[in-house]
Amino acid sequence: MCLGIPGEVVALLDSDLATVSVNGVVREVSVGLLTDEGVDVGDWVLVHVGFALSKIDADEAALTLDQIKKLGQTWEDEIDAFSQTVIR
Amino acid sequence: MRTEEDALNQIERARGRKPKLTDDQVTMAHGSGGKAAAALIQAVFIEAFGAPDGEELRDAAILDLPGTRIAYTTDSYVVQPIRFPGASIGELAVNGTVNDLAVSGARPAWLSAGFILEEGLAMDELRAIAADMRQAADAAGVRIVTGDTKVVPRGAADQVFITTSGIGVIPEERRLGGAQVRQGDRVLISGPIAAHGMAVMIARGNLAISAPIESDSAPVNHWVEAMYAAVEPEAVRWMRDPTRGGLGTVANELARDTELGVLLDEEAIAVAPEVRGACDMLGIDPLYVANEGCFIAVVAADAADAAVAAMRAAGADQASVIGEIIADLPGMVAVRNGFGGTRLMDMLVTDPLPRIC
Amino acid sequence: MKYVDEFRDPVAAKELISTIHHLADQLGRPWKFMEVCGGHTHTIYRHGLEHLLPEAVEFVHGPGCPVCVIPRGRVDDAVWLAHRPGVIFTTFGDMMRVPGTQGSLLQAQARGADVRFVYSPLDAVKIARDNPDREVVFFAVGFETTAPSTAAALAVSQKTGVKNFFVFCNHVLINPPVRAILDTNNVKLDGLIGPGHVATVVGSDHFDFVPEEFHVPLVVTGFEPLDILQSVAMLLTQYAEGRCEVENQYARVVRSGGNAEARRMLAEVFTPRDTFEWRGLGEIPYSGYRLSDEYMAFDAETHFDLPGDRVDDHPACQCGLVLTGQIKPWECKVFGTGCTPENPIGTCMVSPEGACAAYYNFGRIPTLLANR
Numbered sequence: 069m070c071l072g073i074p075g076e077v078v079a080l081l082d083s084d085l086a087t088v089s090v091n092g093v094v095r096e097v098s099v100g101l102l103t104d105e106g107v108d109v110g111d112w113v114l115v116h117v118g119f120a121l122s123k124i125d126a127d128e129a130a131l132t133l134d135q136i137k138k139l140g141q142t143w144e145d146e147i148d149a150f151s152q153t154v155i156r
Numbered sequence: 157m158r159t160e161e162d163a164l165n166q167i168e169r170a171r172g173r174k175p176k177l178t179d180d181q182v183t184m185a186h187g188s189g190g191k192a193a194a195a196l197i198q199a200v201f202i203e204a205f206g207a208p209d210g211e212e213l214r215d216a217a218i219l220d221l222p223g224t225r226i227a228y229t230t231d232s233y234v235v236q237p238i239r240f241p242g243a244s245i246g247e248l249a250v251n252g253t254v255n256d257l258a259v260s261g262a263r264p265a266w267l268s269a270g271f272i273l274e275e276g277l278a279m280d281e282l283r284a285i286a287a288d289m290r291q292a293a294d295a296a297g298v299r300i301v302t303g304d305t306k307v308v309p310r311g312a313a314d315q316v317f318i319t320t321s322g323i324g325v326i327p328e329e330r331r332l333g334g335a336q337v338r339q340g341d342r343v344l345i346s347g348p349i350a351a352h353g354m355a356v357m358i359a360r361g362n363l364a365i366s367a368p369i370e371s372d373s374a375p376v377n378h379w380v381e382a383m384y385a386a387v388e389p390e391a392v393r394w395m396r397d398p399t400r401g402g403l404g405t406v407a408n409e410l411a412r413d414t415e416l417g418v419l420l421d422e423e424a425i426a427v428a429p430e431v432r433g434a435c436d437m438l439g440i441d442p443l444y445v446a447n448e449g450c451f452i453a454v455v456a457a458d459a460a461d462a463a464v465a466a467m468r469a470a471g472a473d474q475a476s477v478i479g480e481i482i483a484d485l486p487g488m489v490a491v492r493n494g495f496g497g498t499r500l501m502d503m504l505v506t507d508p509l510p511r512i513c
Numbered sequence: 514m515k516y517v518d519e520f521r522d523p524v525a526a527k528e529l530i531s532t533i534h535h536l537a538d539q540l541g542r543p544w545k546f547m548e549v550c551g552g553h554t555h556t557i558y559r560h561g562l563e564h565l566l567p568e569a570v571e572f573v574h575g576p577g578c579p580v581c582v583i584p585r586g587r588v589d590d591a592v593w594l595a596h597r598p599g600v601i602f603t604t605f606g607d608m609m610r611v612p613g614t615q616g617s618l619l620q621a622q623a624r625g626a627d628v629r630f631v632y633s634p635l636d637a638v639k640i641a642r643d644n645p646d647r648e649v650v651f652f653a654v655g656f657e658t659t660a661p662s663t664a665a666a667l668a669v670s671q672k673t674g675v676k677n678f679f680v681f682c683n684h685v686l687i688n689p690p691v692r693a694i695l696d697t698n699n700v701k702l703d704g705l706i707g708p709g710h711v712a713t714v715v716g717s718d719h720f721d722f723v724p725e726e727f728h729v730p731l732v733v734t735g736f737e738p739l740d741i742l743q744s745v746a747m748l749l750t751q752y753a754e755g756r757c758e759v760e761n762q763y764a765r766v767v768r769s770g771g772n773a774e775a776r777r778m779l780a781e782v783f784t785p786r787d788t789f790e791w792r793g794l795g796e797i798p799y800s801g802y803r804l805s806d807e808y809m810a811f812d813a814e815t816h817f818d819l820p821g822d823r824v825d826d827h828p829a830c831q832c833g834l835v836l837t838g839q840i841k842p843w844e845c846k847v848f849g850t851g852c853t854p855e856n857p858i859g860t861c862m863v864s865p866e867g868a869c870a871a872y873y874n875f876g877r878i879p880t881l882l883a884n885r
Binding site: 071072074076090091095098100101102103104112114116117121122124125126128129131132133135136137139140142 | 515632
């Protein structure tokens, strides 16, 4: 793959650089590829070979986890409904 | 076309062969503690010196003297930088040799120290290293009783290289080795892994990473003694310290020595969060990263809890059971993860390098 | 770790797996899904997903490992460059062990070459700045994910007047090999698990051609186990609902249009080559980047009179068939015997992300246990 790791921006530096923390492991990373979106301290970014490639969208992450849960429960509900009819 | 089963059998036969030395020059891989190093030792040193009689290749030689058995070991230290968070080359040189003796079942007693010094090394640096060694020896309860010094021209060595040898006495009732290990035995570890290797890699500075990671460098002999004090001596079957090559490589040595399978539980293997962060950032598997202050022990299943409790009481507060010996998969190491999947873990081939993919 | 651990929840995984089993039963036929990216291959094996899914669902491991696809002739060129007097040769750690016909970079280092691994192309530029009297070459590999970083390093070098930094460019593009595989008539793929990190740059829209031209659905997917399981469920659901389209499972990171700034950098610094050779797949038109005319002064290929010899893949190697899903890794004649992770013959065994290395390291175990 192209190894990409989520990290939190903890400081903005000069010349398109930022300090990013992965579990307390800190490195200077270029945010020059995110000038269109802009980056702030506290943002989470996907880091690849010393560059932030993308901002991580917390709402989308929550939505995906929600969809995963719903998708997983589709059949659970059916099983539940089925077992309830049997009990009746 | 061959079946999957045929293919797998062929792999096992190929894996069972002694590693072959194909290089015509020494590369850094030959020092990594993995397969390349094993091939070098086999093809050059065993070839020339012969193998110890009917013995597994261990961290120390076990020698029978009239009325006593001793463990005798030697190890060289060339770490760069010579100082890094958590330890220095001096502390490492003492603890490493103490630990090789301890995991042979011996009570470490005497050490020798040989120094190769590069012309121009600051005298204060050398004094500091010697002080670190004295402090480490005191902490481990050993004495440095003899030594040697050589100075080489600038560039012929990198600051300082240290070789320590050690002797320890093995209490009569202790018997360790692959032949003692039984199916169902538990695999224990004295603490979290991968801190030393990551601390050194980061301290080299070329990755421009900073992290609050300190080497785990420590003597393990007190924990070994605590464990022996808590269980019957024959309940302790096999020990090793997972230095270069990491837990993954040592577990493979265990599987090979016993001709049984080793099943590790990844969730039970402690890795500090910042160590995990550094490993993830660099694409490195913590199971292959070097340690300098922990050991793994195989103990009888009914003694495992007592052994862990004794190690914890002696200060190894993250000691835990991380796996068991199984009859399936002889000679192989399997790692079960929290997700329900299982993977095979081979020996390290060469030192882990940061990767992008 | 945030955005990692949530996507490894075993309970949610079990539920997803049962949904996938139901969907597969309902649809009642076998499925071949290709994960394009080596990172997905790695996740599938590392977490044992292949054996948690119904037998009807089969993964075909695709060509998306940038280390594996570099042909032997290019590795020879890299070793040759590393041996030029005065050169500091910088590379990602992954490339150090990859064998050419003249050995690997690790062996070149042992013969006296100054080879250094870097974490980022910017680190290579820094080495050039710190060593003004040396020529510093960066071995640039990777898909559109990695290429913008090389581009940014070149842009910085040009702006700040660095004259001793050179790039040996081996960047490749994702769509041409995907197209080449879909064009292969020997294998019918039912869906693609799309490369999530390439898509951060190129955007999920970049893959619209897959359903439009080949009538194969594609789901852009993240790299955690739940991501891949959800993606499989999404592919099956498309069939259940009679759809065939590009969907984005990895919306927390991937936008439909990708990263416009990164793509601007690519267009400025690189030009597609007429053709580029892929290990195992052969020559593919317009599948690689070279430096654009504006950046030619930084091009290691022109600055150093590279030999540039083409070297055929090893005759016993069947990587091409593995990469196109025509055979399984273990069906290759040399798999696991002549070709192993420590002595790889073929591309798929070179990196831990390669299909054969992943199967060798992780994939064998359920079969071994089942055979007992």
